[in-house]
Amino acid sequence: MPSISVKNLSISFPLYHENTRNLRKMTHLFVSGRLKKDEHKKILVQSLRDINFTLNQGDRVGLVGQNGAGKTTLLRTMAGIYEPIVGHIRIEGNISTLLDxxxxxxxxxxxxxxxxxxxxxxxxxxxxxxxxxxxxxxxxxxxxxxxxxxxxxxxxxxxxxxxxxxxxxxPQILMMDEWFLTGDAGFILKATKRIEQIAQNSQILVISTHSAEIIAKWCNRVLWLDQGYLKMDGTPQEVLPIYLNKPYDEIIENLKE
Known part of the structure; x- marks a missing residue:
């Protein structure tokens, strides 16, 4: 049976061109504690910090968070594009990715x-x-x-x-960024129907999205990333009201308008 186990996962990337002008632009990273130095005094950006979760057959997961929260990095690491700096990922089952x-x-x-x-x-x-x-x-x-x-x-x-x-x-496991659901209206409709078919199967779906509609329609679980940390892991009914700061019933009602 397909499964994904993520344990103590951390990912950092070197910050190049560390001149004063660029560092001023990265002030928010300093404030949030996402910048650190390695043993060679090289400044690193901590994209993911101590992430832990397990996905099993039937999980259809929406990754949410502000831009730069670490959603795409997490997807790419699970897909094997990036190598964990700390921690590990164990995956059972064949994977297909819609990242590029x-x-x-x-x-x-x-x-x-x-x-x-x-x-x-x-x-x-x-x-x-x-x-x-x-x-x-x-x-x-x-x-x-x-x-x-x-x-x-x-x-x-x-x-x-x-x-x-x-x-x-x-695929048993499908990972995708929501930007794949772009293009002309005809393609979006066909793509949406096909993803919905996959989501209804008892496999694993992981999608990075800003859309409450996609979460409500396709997902039974939400991982909320914030500044590289996993801030919350729960059902859409549990996570979305806190993430969007409004009652779940109101979120669903707005989708109908």
Missing amino acids: PTVGMNFELTGRENIRLKCSINGYSKKQTKEIEESVAEFSELGNYLDLPVRTYSSGMQLRLGFGLTTAID
């Missing part, structure tokens, strides 16, 4: 060749590969562009291909 539509793509290959390559890497049979290829072609609506190199695609086309491929593989 071009991650893992070969821009010199065609869209169709990229689909087949990813299926081959994941060990899918010829039959499974054909089914996934047909699913991506139908969802992305790229038509003949599937047989052109990805480097010729617009950013919107890359998004369609990346989203279609990632969600067609039916």
Whole structure:
């Protein structure tokens, strides 16, 4: 069964170009205690600080917090893009990520060749590969562009291909940033329906979002990050009223307007 265990996780990044002007811009980081020095006197920004939680099958999690709270860093660390400085992450189950539509793509290959390559890497049979290829072609609506190199695609086309491929593989664990739900109205509607289908399955969904509507519709759990710390972990009914400073009934009522 899929699961994610995060224990004592901390992530820091070096602060480059530490001149007076830049440091003035980082005053809020000094005040919040997010800047520290390593053994070489290099200034580091603490993006995540002592994060602990466990996700199990059926958890559909919304990551909330102000910009810079650490949401994207947490997603990228769970996805294996960043290496923990302190602590560890243990993941059971296959993962798909919607963080960057071009991650893992070969821009010199065609869209169709990229689909087949990813299926081959994941060990899918010829039959499974054909089914996934047909699913991506139908969802992305790229038509003949599937047989052109990805480097010729617009950013919107890359998004369609990346989203279609990632969600067609039916991952046990899906991690995504809400900005993937952007583009033309037709794509947003199709993408939303597909994510809702995934969310309804008994797998794990983790989405970074500023949208109370997404939280209310898709999530049964909320992790609130604040200045690199996990400030609160609970249900939407528990977390959103405190995070948004208004009653949950009012939040839901506003979504209906």
